Structure formats: C-alpha cells, structure tokens
Amino acid sequence: MNTFATAGELLAALDAGEVTSVALTEAALARARAGAELGAWLHLAEEQALTRAADVDRRRAAGEPVGALAGVPIGVKDQIVTRGIPTTAGSKMLAGWVPPYDATVVERLHAADAIVVGKLNQDEFAMGSSNERSAFGPVRNPWDPSRVPGGSSGGSAAAVAAGHVPLALGTDTGGSIRQPASFCGVVGLKPTYGRVSRYGAIAFASSLDQIGPFGRTVADVARLMGVLAGPDDHDSTALRSPVPDYLAGLGGDLAGLRVGVPEEYFVAGIDPEVEATVRAALAQLEAQGATLVPVSLPHTPYAVATYYILATAEASSNLARYDGVRFGHRTAERVSDVADLYAKSRAEGFGDEVKRRIILGTYALSSGYYDAYYLKAQKVRTLLRRDFEAAFAACDVLATPVSPVTAFRLGERVDDPLQMYLADIFTIPSSLAGNTSVSVPCGFDGAGLPVGLQLIGPPLEEGRVLRVAHAYEQATAWHRRHPGEEGA
Amino acid sequence: MAASGGAWEAVIGLEIHAQLATESKIFCGAPTSFGDAPNLNIDPVTLGLPGALPVLNRRAVELAIRLGLAVGSRIDRASRFARKHYFYPDLPKGYQISQFEEPICVGGQITCDVDGVEKTFGLTRIHLEEDAGKNVHDPKTGRSYIDLNRAGTPLVEIVGEPVLRSPADAVAYMKAVHEIVVALGVSDGNMEQGNFRCDANVSVRRPGAPFGTRTEIKNVNSFRFVGRALEYEIARQIAVLEEGGAVVQETRGWDDDAGVTRSQRGKEEAHDYRYFPDPDLMVVHVDEALIDAIRAELPELPRARRLRFEHSYGLSAYDADVLTQSPARASYFEAVAGGVKDPKLAANWIMGELLATLNREGKDLEASPVPAAALAELIALIEGGTISSKMAKDCFSAMVADGVAPAAWVKQHGGQITDEGAIQAAVEAVLDQSPAQVAEFLSGKEKVIGYLVGQVMRQTRGKANPQQVNAVLRASLEARR
Amino acid sequence: MEIDIRHVARLARLELDAAEAARLGAQLGQILDYVAQLDGLDTADVPPTTHVLPVATPWREDAVTARIDREEVLAAAPEHDGEAFAVPKVV
Known part of the structure; x- marks a missing residue:
C-alpha cells in the first residue's frame, strides 16, 4: 500500500482482501523504525500490535463482525496510558512505567479493532510547543528535520505527516494538537471539552485537557473521532450528549455559511506569509459560498496570561502525585526523611519546563495569592467565553491562523519561555472557552513549511467544523502533498 | 470545672470524622472493607495513578444529606469539592478531595444531656471528603510501610461550633453525635477501627474575654480519651497562662499511657493547603425530590x-x-x-x-x-x-x-387453678400427708409454710394460683390449731 | 516581580540548586510581570469559570466494581515489601 494511504483507503483494501492488517502493521512498524531519526516514537508495541492484527485478520476472513477501524495501524501519544505498554508522558519521572490499566480511548480503539503500534513522543507532561521538552530527545519536523514539529503532540503530528501511520491520538490543553498539526501539515481536531473521556490521559491541566485525533484527511479524523467520542462512567467531565456520525455528516457546500474572522487574530506579530496564506484560505471559503463576517474577540490579548495561571496551577496539583512512592522515579541519593525523598526525586525526575510550571502554579495557588492570580484568571476566563458566545451569535464558525509562525528551528526559542508561550496565542482562547477547533492544512510558506487554518466552532459542533474543513480540503490539494515527495 | 482553680473558662470545638457506611469508596469502585491484607482494596483512582479520575458515589451523598436533615442542617443544593494539598506518603495524589467553601450541609444542632441538664450545641457544617491511607513504621527496618486500603474511603466531617465549655460537654456531645450517626445507619461508628474519631480544638479564657489561643488535639478515637485529653490540656493551658506564659497555637497528640498531650510541632511545616475547586468534579446538585425522599425515610432519633x-x-x-x-x-x-x-x-x-x-x-x-x-x-x-x-x-x-x-x-x-374448692382439696391432702410440718407450724415455726406451699404447687403441678394457695393454707393450718 | 522561590519550591517539594533558583526566579518574575496585565481588567462583577461545562457532577452507584492486582501495582513501585509501599521513616 501507498505510504500515505488514508485510513479510509486502508479499510477498503482490507475489506476487499487486498491486504492484511498484519502486513499493514508490519509496514507501519518498518516505516517507524526506518524513520527513527525523526524521534517520533518512544516505544513500538510490536508484539501486541501483531497479535491484535492477526486476530482482526482472522475475524475478518471468517466473516465475523469487526470494528470501525478494524486492522488500521494507529499511534498513541505517550500522555495516554496503555496497559502493558510503557507510558512515560515524555518524562524521566515515568521512565519504565508500565500502566496496569488502559485509558478509555485506548479501550475504544481496541473495541474498534484499531491496531496500536506504539507510543508517540511529546513534550514532557504535554508542557511545550516545540517537542524540545521531551526527556527522551526532540522530535523533528518531517518537512525539514532542522525544525520542530510543534508541540506538545509533536510525535503524533510527525508520525502521521511522515506516513508512519495514517492516524494518531494527541492531547490538546492550549493548542497541543492544532499547533503541531499546523506545523506538520496534517489535520488535528481539538474536541469540545468533555466530548472525549479524559480517563487515562495523564493530567496536565484538568479543566482544559482533551484527547483528539490526528489524520492526513478530514474524513480520517472524522472517522477516528466517531470512535473516541462519547460518555464515560470513569470521567465525571465526559458529556452525556449523543455522538453524531461525523463521517456521514461530511459533504455539502458552504453556501450560506457565516465564517467569522476575528480581527484580534490578524495583528502585528503574525508572520506575513502565514497571514497571506490564511487570508487566501478565507478567500477560498468565500469562493465556495461562505460569507466572511468580521467579528471581535476583545479579550484575546489576555488569553495567554489567563491560560498560564490556570494551566500551571492545575498542573502543580496534578503533578503532586509524582512522589517516588507508588510508581515513577525515586532518587538514589541518601535522603534524610520523606520530605527530602520527595524534593530530590521530583528535582531529578522533572525537566526544566515542568519545574517552571509547577513553581508558577504553586505560587498562584499559595496563601495570599489565590485571589490575585487563580481567581482573577478564572474571571477573565469568563470574559473570554463571553467573547466567543457573542461571536457565535453572528457566525457559524470562526476562521483564524493556528499559529503566528510556521515551524521554527530546533533550539531557536528554547531559552525564552515567555516568547514560547506567546506563540500559543491563537489556540489558547478556544481552549479556555471549551470550544472545538480543527487545524487543516491551507498552504505553505516560502520555505516549503506547512501553514494551518484553524476553524473554531461552538461547543459540541465538531460535526460543523469538520464539515467546513472537509469542504475546504476537497476544494484544495494541500493535503495531497507529503514530505519527501516530489514537489514537496 | 475541676481543672481550674480560679475563673477560667474552656472553649472547645470538635471536628468529628465518621466513615460513611458504603460498599465502595467515595470516588471509585474499590471496596471499603476493613481488615484486609495491605493494598488489596485498590484501583487506579485509589492509587492516584496517572490518568485516573474521580466519580462521586451517590450513596455517600445520600448519607451526608440524611445526617444533615436529622440534625437540622440546611442542605446546600449546589455544593462543590476542592483539592487540599499536602505531601504525605499515605495521601496518594498529593491532595485530599474535600469540601471547602461550599459544603453540602450548613448549620444544625446536637441536643444532649450533660449531667442531667439538657444542652443544645450548634454545628458549623458537615462536609464530604475522602480518607487517607495508613503508614506503619517498622523500627527493625527503619522504613515506613504504606497501605492504601483505607485511602478514598468516604467520610463526613462534622464541624461543631466552639460552644462546648467543659470536657463533660465534649464527651456528651461526641456521644450524642455517635448515637445519631449509628441510629441513622450513616456510619457503623466503630471507634476501634477508627471509623469515628475527632480532633478537639481547645482554648481557655477569662469569662467574657475574647477567645484565647487554641491547640488542636488530633485523632482521638475514644470518648474516655477525649475527656481525659481535654482535662489535661485545659489544666496545662491554665498553668501556662497563670505562670505568665503564652499558649502556642499547635497540634498536640494524646498519649493515653502517659496521660499527657504532647506537641507535634516540628513534625509538620506550616501548612499552605492551596485549596482550589477540583476541576475533575463538577457542582454537586441535590434536588428537592431527593431531599424529600431521604427525609421521608428518616428514623426517629x-x-x-x-x-x-x-x-x-x-x-x-x-x-x-x-x-x-x-x-x-x-x-x-x-x-x-x-x-x-x-x-x-x-x-x-x-x-x-x-x-x-x-x-x-x-x-x-x-x-x-x-x-x-x-x-x-x-x-x-x-x-x-x-x-x-x-x-x-x-x-x-x-x-x-x-x-x-x-x-x-x-x-x-391447662390454665391456672383458681377454683377455691380445688385448691382447698389439694391443701387438705398435703396437710394430711405432712403431720410433722403441721406440728412445726403450729408450734410457731411459721417458716415451714414455704415447704407446704411448694407441696401444694407440686400437687397441682404448678398451676394453682400461688396467692390463693397461701391464703387457703394459712386458713387451714389455723383451723387445725 | 520578586517571588520567594525557595518557599514556593519547598511547598512544591522541588529541590533547586542556587543557579536553578536564580534562573527560575528571574523567569517567573518576567512571566508574572506579563500576567500583571490582567490587573487592568475590571472583573468585580464577573463570576469565575470553574468549569466550562454547565452540568452537575454525575454520580456512580455504590457498588464494588474495580480492583487491580497488587502484584502488578507493586511491580512498578520503587520500593515495597511484597504487600506495602516502603519509604524512609515518616516523621
């Protein structure tokens, strides 16, 4: 099969008996090994994957019912726990940890007969925008290995873009699916907060974290989203609302669609090539029948500050469990008491960025500062939500750039945390509001690096943003270009 | 008060923890059974494994409401859970899920008798929270061992107003609360197993003066210990103050063998719990229908x-x-x-x-x-x-x-023989067969009548009315005089 | 913005060496200066967003549904005695 065949094409070939899941799984593993220099994979689960693939092949051949992704290889971000398969969240703290349980989404992948081939590299505990914060080395961008793939789900985006697997899972807290999807020229969906169970997604910021799908086409992302979405008895924040058939919902034109264009997303600081590319995409939507509506999200400039208080505060709490008692890294040094054991184990186990956020978050929650930081940020979060509510009264979706820049060079920004945070300015607001947003490829800059278009919909309107993204994708050819291919 | 020579008044408030009578833990389906080998009643949530999430146990909420209704609390229609942070090996997540600013039950009161006098003491609140696990130190290995069977067990914390004025008040109050939670089936109240225990806050002052500096006596799990610990602590604080010293605000532990409270200062840093609303749990909504249903089933206290x-x-x-x-x-x-x-x-x-x-x-x-x-x-x-x-x-x-x-x-x-003639016949028969005893009686040794009654009862196989037998016997004996 | 980085690190149970403390302190000061822009917003009458979800927390029925194998769990622990997790003496 073609390296860049979609999940839809693979399923058709499998159903036609033209290929087996074992062959597809072996090919995916071989590509992952051959592409090891990208650093996308932390662990390949060869034995488990081939066992499952053989079982799916046998059942399919016997005419038994099989799941919606039967036999299709998929990669899973290492932030998501997998029973019996090492899970580290990109941290030395969890090096060698083998979880005794599966995340709900992993159970759903198994129920859909998808083949989990391995675990994908990421920024440590999903904290980063470049994938340079992994304890196990950076991931490189398949379009230009001297550049970052984005983050924190950099391994997921890179593995899909490079054709190792057609599908992957990522997690998005402030842009960690959309930004790497944009940098790597693939499709990435951040679902509405609560649409996909977080059970088994290692927590970074609990009120923001969402698991979501990566694919090279909108249809593949819709197909995978249908498997992931839905209520879960293990997650109080998983929404009970019924799950539409996202794949069947694709199609139709954009006539009558009102596309909001927020002025705050086209401001100084945005790379002119990115702006031009996204504006061309807006014109394309208009040409397809959509109406562009200028809207304002006036509190956008406050989003990054709000996010970095809320996310770090929650992170400081969520990461308190890494104490070297029940699992994870414990210092080998002599310790005087338990407090010393904790302080040394945590100092050794966590990387720089994680420590920085734990300290910031601890400070924001500490006695005397709570009201000034955490409570204040929660109030500004309300203002940001109201911005979106007002905007969605005037339009159906919002269209914006995903990132102000294209993939930057490794090491270029690593020493300036604040500048790194500011690069998330376009993805953070919709995370804070709990909306759904998709990143879809919309062109390339002069250096041949992909640019992503972000389509933001109101809560639970995954179907709507995917339909718009699909219509745009079908009218353009960006998704047919792949790294390393002729003309790329 | 026995402990005070002069005019000192004690101010005491109790925080009582009662383990709720549920099958499973407050936020997961692991069992709450007691006495199992270490770390058998665990699951990803109990262990605080990466990725695990809490889901609230309905029964725990219902039991808290049941208790709140029984003691006259206001049941908050929208309460919330918060995270309380501190590092300790028996606290798997590094935070305890508890209720902070928005507890499920607000106010209420406990009425009890203290030395024969009826008194009513106010409650501040009752809230839901999870218990921690257990550390056991082994001096042989120099290590502490952690058992998380108890971690995540549902508790209510019953916070009393600082209105108790003596150890006797405190003991009567604690017993009354215990009686109520057991009668309601809210808790089994087993104190040896630690399922009902209290922290006592105590200070002393001159009557009418502002509250003095308080100390907290932690984790007392017997009525007797609470009484003794408070007696000791009140006397200690008075002695400190009368010598011109100052009471230090601190946590103290009760050593029952030595009969003293001891400072636990130095065992803990100044706490900064960094409370914030738990993002993994949303608002706990309680509707009228549920409250009415629980109220309808409240037993008499x-x-x-x-x-x-x-x-x-x-x-x-x-x-x-x-x-x-x-x-x-x-x-x-x-x-x-x-x-x-x-x-x-x-x-x-x-x-x-x-x-x-x-x-x-x-x-x-x-x-x-x-x-x-x-x-x-x-x-x-x-x-x-x-x-x-x-x-x-x-x-x-x-x-x-x-x-x-x-x-x-x-x-x-057969029933009781009350027929006068039948009894008379039996009496005459016995007297005829007992000439020696009759003579004895008639000689003034009237005690022997007991033997004669017994004989009549035997004759009637126990069925004669005893009062009638007695009366007829005396009359017949007199008749033979 | 100056923060007592040592105190915060102690609260967070993170041992920092002097260089790390100085570097982190400077970076956090910079971030907090940036965050200070929020002070310019009047939020007196704005309710906080604790959850973006406007729904009540769901309840599970009180039933024993989950338990995991102790061996599997202890296998991942840095120190244990076959039954319990072990740590240096808890003071």
Whole structure:
C-alpha cells in the first residue's frame, strides 16, 4: 500500500482482501523504525500490535463482525496510558512505567479493532510547543528535520505527516494538537471539552485537557473521532450528549455559511506569509459560498496570561502525585526523611519546563495569592467565553491562523519561555472557552513549511467544523502533498 | 470545672470524622472493607495513578444529606469539592478531595444531656471528603510501610461550633453525635477501627474575654480519651497562662499511657493547603425530590425515642434507655407494648427473660426465637389471670425451646387453678400427708409454710394460683390449731 | 516581580540548586510581570469559570466494581515489601 494511504483507503483494501492488517502493521512498524531519526516514537508495541492484527485478520476472513477501524495501524501519544505498554508522558519521572490499566480511548480503539503500534513522543507532561521538552530527545519536523514539529503532540503530528501511520491520538490543553498539526501539515481536531473521556490521559491541566485525533484527511479524523467520542462512567467531565456520525455528516457546500474572522487574530506579530496564506484560505471559503463576517474577540490579548495561571496551577496539583512512592522515579541519593525523598526525586525526575510550571502554579495557588492570580484568571476566563458566545451569535464558525509562525528551528526559542508561550496565542482562547477547533492544512510558506487554518466552532459542533474543513480540503490539494515527495 | 482553680473558662470545638457506611469508596469502585491484607482494596483512582479520575458515589451523598436533615442542617443544593494539598506518603495524589467553601450541609444542632441538664450545641457544617491511607513504621527496618486500603474511603466531617465549655460537654456531645450517626445507619461508628474519631480544638479564657489561643488535639478515637485529653490540656493551658506564659497555637497528640498531650510541632511545616475547586468534579446538585425522599425515610432519633418512651409508656429513664439501645429493640418493645395492658410489664419481660435468653444463646433480637406478637400474647395471658407469672416462665421456656405458641401451651398444660374448692382439696391432702410440718407450724415455726406451699404447687403441678394457695393454707393450718 | 522561590519550591517539594533558583526566579518574575496585565481588567462583577461545562457532577452507584492486582501495582513501585509501599521513616 501507498505510504500515505488514508485510513479510509486502508479499510477498503482490507475489506476487499487486498491486504492484511498484519502486513499493514508490519509496514507501519518498518516505516517507524526506518524513520527513527525523526524521534517520533518512544516505544513500538510490536508484539501486541501483531497479535491484535492477526486476530482482526482472522475475524475478518471468517466473516465475523469487526470494528470501525478494524486492522488500521494507529499511534498513541505517550500522555495516554496503555496497559502493558510503557507510558512515560515524555518524562524521566515515568521512565519504565508500565500502566496496569488502559485509558478509555485506548479501550475504544481496541473495541474498534484499531491496531496500536506504539507510543508517540511529546513534550514532557504535554508542557511545550516545540517537542524540545521531551526527556527522551526532540522530535523533528518531517518537512525539514532542522525544525520542530510543534508541540506538545509533536510525535503524533510527525508520525502521521511522515506516513508512519495514517492516524494518531494527541492531547490538546492550549493548542497541543492544532499547533503541531499546523506545523506538520496534517489535520488535528481539538474536541469540545468533555466530548472525549479524559480517563487515562495523564493530567496536565484538568479543566482544559482533551484527547483528539490526528489524520492526513478530514474524513480520517472524522472517522477516528466517531470512535473516541462519547460518555464515560470513569470521567465525571465526559458529556452525556449523543455522538453524531461525523463521517456521514461530511459533504455539502458552504453556501450560506457565516465564517467569522476575528480581527484580534490578524495583528502585528503574525508572520506575513502565514497571514497571506490564511487570508487566501478565507478567500477560498468565500469562493465556495461562505460569507466572511468580521467579528471581535476583545479579550484575546489576555488569553495567554489567563491560560498560564490556570494551566500551571492545575498542573502543580496534578503533578503532586509524582512522589517516588507508588510508581515513577525515586532518587538514589541518601535522603534524610520523606520530605527530602520527595524534593530530590521530583528535582531529578522533572525537566526544566515542568519545574517552571509547577513553581508558577504553586505560587498562584499559595496563601495570599489565590485571589490575585487563580481567581482573577478564572474571571477573565469568563470574559473570554463571553467573547466567543457573542461571536457565535453572528457566525457559524470562526476562521483564524493556528499559529503566528510556521515551524521554527530546533533550539531557536528554547531559552525564552515567555516568547514560547506567546506563540500559543491563537489556540489558547478556544481552549479556555471549551470550544472545538480543527487545524487543516491551507498552504505553505516560502520555505516549503506547512501553514494551518484553524476553524473554531461552538461547543459540541465538531460535526460543523469538520464539515467546513472537509469542504475546504476537497476544494484544495494541500493535503495531497507529503514530505519527501516530489514537489514537496 | 475541676481543672481550674480560679475563673477560667474552656472553649472547645470538635471536628468529628465518621466513615460513611458504603460498599465502595467515595470516588471509585474499590471496596471499603476493613481488615484486609495491605493494598488489596485498590484501583487506579485509589492509587492516584496517572490518568485516573474521580466519580462521586451517590450513596455517600445520600448519607451526608440524611445526617444533615436529622440534625437540622440546611442542605446546600449546589455544593462543590476542592483539592487540599499536602505531601504525605499515605495521601496518594498529593491532595485530599474535600469540601471547602461550599459544603453540602450548613448549620444544625446536637441536643444532649450533660449531667442531667439538657444542652443544645450548634454545628458549623458537615462536609464530604475522602480518607487517607495508613503508614506503619517498622523500627527493625527503619522504613515506613504504606497501605492504601483505607485511602478514598468516604467520610463526613462534622464541624461543631466552639460552644462546648467543659470536657463533660465534649464527651456528651461526641456521644450524642455517635448515637445519631449509628441510629441513622450513616456510619457503623466503630471507634476501634477508627471509623469515628475527632480532633478537639481547645482554648481557655477569662469569662467574657475574647477567645484565647487554641491547640488542636488530633485523632482521638475514644470518648474516655477525649475527656481525659481535654482535662489535661485545659489544666496545662491554665498553668501556662497563670505562670505568665503564652499558649502556642499547635497540634498536640494524646498519649493515653502517659496521660499527657504532647506537641507535634516540628513534625509538620506550616501548612499552605492551596485549596482550589477540583476541576475533575463538577457542582454537586441535590434536588428537592431527593431531599424529600431521604427525609421521608428518616428514623426517629434515639434521644427523641427515649423521651417518648418515658412519656407515652410511663417507663423510667433507665428502662427507656435500655429499650432504645437499638432500633430493633425499640420496635420490638413497641410491638409487645401495643398488645398488652401494662407497658411496664412488657418492659420487664423484655429486659428480663428475653434479653437473658438472647444473651445466653448469643442471638440478636432480629433472630429472637420469641416473636414480639408471641410475647405479647403470653403477657396478655398473665394479665387476664389465665396463667401465673410462674407458669408464664415455664411457658416462655417452652416457647424458646420449641417455638410453641402460648395458647397451645395453655391448652396442653391447662390454665391456672383458681377454683377455691380445688385448691382447698389439694391443701387438705398435703396437710394430711405432712403431720410433722403441721406440728412445726403450729408450734410457731411459721417458716415451714414455704415447704407446704411448694407441696401444694407440686400437687397441682404448678398451676394453682400461688396467692390463693397461701391464703387457703394459712386458713387451714389455723383451723387445725 | 520578586517571588520567594525557595518557599514556593519547598511547598512544591522541588529541590533547586542556587543557579536553578536564580534562573527560575528571574523567569517567573518576567512571566508574572506579563500576567500583571490582567490587573487592568475590571472583573468585580464577573463570576469565575470553574468549569466550562454547565452540568452537575454525575454520580456512580455504590457498588464494588474495580480492583487491580497488587502484584502488578507493586511491580512498578520503587520500593515495597511484597504487600506495602516502603519509604524512609515518616516523621
């Protein structure tokens, strides 16, 4: 099969008996090994994957019912726990940890007969925008290995873009699916907060974290989203609302669609090539029948500050469990008491960025500062939500750039945390509001690096943003270009 | 107060932790059973594994509401859970999920008798939270071992206002709370297992003065310890103040063997719990229908029942207390009392024969061989004069042994003989056969009448009315003088 | 913005060497200066967003549904005695 065949094409070939899941799984593993220099994979689960693939092949051949992704290889971000398969969240703290349980989404992948081939590299505990914060080395961008793939789900985006697997899972807290999807020229969906169970997604910021799908086409992302979405008895924040058939919902034109264009997303600081590319995409939507509506999200400039208080505060709490008692890294040094054991184990186990956020978050929650930081940020979060509510009264979706820049060079920004945070300015607001947003490829800059278009919909309107993204994708050819291919 | 020589007043507030009577933990499906080998009752949530998330146990919420309604709290329609952060090996997540600014129950009061005086003490709040695990230190290895079986067990924390003024107040209050949670089935109240324990906050002041600096005595799990610890601590604080010193705000532990409280300062840093609303749990909404349903099922509380037994049945305070020791005992009594003329007689039979029998056979009242209706029938037969109390005891034994019904027993054994002629005949027969005893009696040794009564009762196989036998005997003996 | 980085690190149970403390302190000061822009917003009458979801927390029925194997769990623990997790003496 073609390296860049979609999940839809693979399923058709499998159903036609033209290929087996074992062959597809072996090919995916071989590509992952051959592409090891990208650093996308932390662990390949060869034995488990081939066992499952053989079982799916046998059942399919016997005419038994099989799941919606039967036999299709998929990669899973290492932030998501997998029973019996090492899970580290990109941290030395969890090096060698083998979880005794599966995340709900992993159970759903198994129920859909998808083949989990391995675990994908990421920024440590999903904290980063470049994938340079992994304890196990950076991931490189398949379009230009001297550049970052984005983050924190950099391994997921890179593995899909490079054709190792057609599908992957990522997690998005402030842009960690959309930004790497944009940098790597693939499709990435951040679902509405609560649409996909977080059970088994290692927590970074609990009120923001969402698991979501990566694919090279909108249809593949819709197909995978249908498997992931839905209520879960293990997650109080998983929404009970019924799950539409996202794949069947694709199609139709954009006539009558009102596309909001927020002025705050086209401001100084945005790379002119990115702006031009996204504006061309807006014109394309208009040409397809959509109406562009200028809207304002006036509190956008406050989003990054709000996010970095809320996310770090929650992170400081969520990461308190890494104490070297029940699992994870414990210092080998002599310790005087338990407090010393904790302080040394945590100092050794966590990387720089994680420590920085734990300290910031601890400070924001500490006695005397709570009201000034955490409570204040929660109030500004309300203002940001109201911005979106007002905007969605005037339009159906919002269209914006995903990132102000294209993939930057490794090491270029690593020493300036604040500048790194500011690069998330376009993805953070919709995370804070709990909306759904998709990143879809919309062109390339002069250096041949992909640019992503972000389509933001109101809560639970995954179907709507995917339909718009699909219509745009079908009218353009960006998704047919792949790294390393002729003309790329 | 015994401890104070001069005019000092103690100010005491208790925070009581009661483990809720649930099958599973407050935020996950791991069991709450006690006494298992370490770390068997665990799951990803209990362990705080990466990725694990809490989901609230309905029963825990219902039990907290049940307690709140019983003590007159306002049930908050929208309460919330928060995270309370501190690092300790028995706290798997590095935070405890508890309720902070928005507890489920607000206010309420506890009424109890302190040395015969009725007092009512206010509650601040009752909130839900999870318990921690257990550390055991082994001096041989120099290590501490952590068992998380208990971690995540549901608790209510019952926070009392600082309105207790003596150790006696505190003990009576704690007993009253204990009685209520047990009667409601909210908790098993087992204190040896640590399922009911308290932290006592105590300070002293001159009457009318502002509150003094308080200390907190942690984790006291017996009524006696609370009384002793408070007596000691109050005396200690007074001594410190009278020597011109200052009480240090700190946590202290009670050492019952030494009979002292000891500072636990230095064992903990100044706490900064960094509370914030737990993002993994949303607002706990409680609707009217649920509250009404729980209210409709509230049982009568033991204290109210005791008072009612005294007033409605004319029982002594002692009898009312014994008969209300358990809901089962109280309803058994009410069932018996409803079927007889004299509730006091019902009380005597239950507290006497019945409890002795159950005690002897090691049975609970629920498994009593004599149902309430049968005992009522037996007592009614006594009241109607059909059988004597003595016969009733024989009948009761038969009821216990064979489950025979009182009416059947009377049918088989015959009723009491009250016919004057029949008794007279029996008496004459006995006197004819006992010339020596008759002579003895007539010589003034009247004690011998007991032997003669016994003979008549034997002659009538125990069925003669004893009072009548006595009277006829005396008359007949006099007639032979 | 100056923060007592040592105190915060102690609260967070993170041992920092002097260089790390200085570097982190400077970076956090910079971030907090940036965050200070929020002070310019009047939020006196704005309710906080604790959850973006306007729904009540769901309840699970009180039933024993989950338990995991102790061996599997202890296998991942840095130190244990076959039954319990072990740590240096808890003071």
